[in-house]
Amino acid sequence: MRTGISFTARETVEKLFEKHRPKGKPSRVKSFFLAKTPDDVERLGASSAKYLYLVVPVGGVRTLHRGDFEWLWRAGSIQMGLDTGMSVLVRGGLVTYLPWAADAEAKRKNQILVKELVLSYWRGKRSDNFKGWEYLAPKIRIVQRVKT
Numbered sequence: 001m002r003t004g005i006s007f008t009a010r011e012t013v014e015k016l017f018e019k020h021r022p023k024g025k026p027s028r029v030k031s032f033f034l035a036k037t038p039d040d041v042e043r044l045g046a047s048s049a050k051y052l053y054l055v056v057p058v059g060g061v062r063t064l065h066r067g068d069f070e071w072l073w074r075a076g077s078i079q080m081g082l083d084t085g086m087s088v089l090v091r092g093g094l095v096t097y098l099p100w101a102a103d104a105e106a107k108r109k110n111q112i113l114v115k116e117l118v119l120s121y122w123r124g125k126r127s128d129n130f131k132g133w134e135y136l137a138p139k140i141r142i143v144q145r146v147k148t
Contacts, residue, residue, distance in 0.1 A: 016075070071121035
């Protein structure tokens with residue numbers, strides 16, 4: 001079972017996602033997060049959402065970005081390791097934190113890896129531990145409430 005990443009790591013990673021966001025892609029900070037089905041919502045970790053809505057993106061599907069949430073999760077996990085002085089091993093979606101001597105070379109390699117994970121998300125690349133796509137929509141129109 002996955003555990004959440006720290007708020008500090010999440011905030012740092014979201015800033016990196018914004019910094020490396022390609023021109024024309026919607027901002028993660030200013031977008032609505034969509035999934036195709038309620039099962040996809042569950043797989044993406046939002047099952048505790050109080051409300052669930054059926055929506056349509058304003059401007060149509062051409063305004064969306066489709067990204068594999070796994071890249072965000074991995075980048076956040078590695079960033080948390082950088083923030084806490086722990087090394088991170090990611091294999092098949094599982095993360096192991098190990099104490100490390102925080103040498104400059106290891107940190108630099110992990111920072112490069114985090115950037116590559118961020119870019120994989122923006123390229124719409126599918127990970128080896130794919131759970132589902134999340135869609136970013138700058139504007140939506142609510143059709144109906146599905147879950148209360």
